[in-house]
Amino acid sequence: MTAYIVFERDTTEDQQALDRYAAHADGTFEGHPVTALVDYGPHEVLEGPPIEGVVVLQFPDRESAKKWYFSDAYQKVAQDRFRGATYRAVLVDGVAAQA
Template structure:
């Protein structure tokens, strides 16, 4: 069953750190079966507080998503995201047919 990591950027706190993260984040996908379905496209908040952007990544299953997220390569890069902005990240199973 596919699994998705949904990132919501709530507020930018350090643009330089966020820029460093953006430059390196895609390189962490190497060796992982991941597809970016949404990458900061146009959006409309229908409920809840405002956000700055959304990313949705699809993985073959939750184990693969966790392997990427908790992997050494991403954990090195994500430190700049933590410095650069406040995010909410959620791992959710898909509803595959």
């Protein structure tokens, strides 16, 4: 079943660290079946506190999503994301297609 990783950026702490992350994050997708569906496009918070941005990545299944997220390549790059901002990352399954 299709799975998604949703990143929600709450607050920026270090813009230079986020810039380094942004410069290298896409390179971690190589060899992984990932499609970026949302990449910090315009958003409107309908409930809850304000956020700065959202990214939604699509994978064929949970295993593929976790393989990318926990890969050495991504975890190395993610250190700048951790230093740069407060994020929430959620892995969620899609809905099975109905016949």
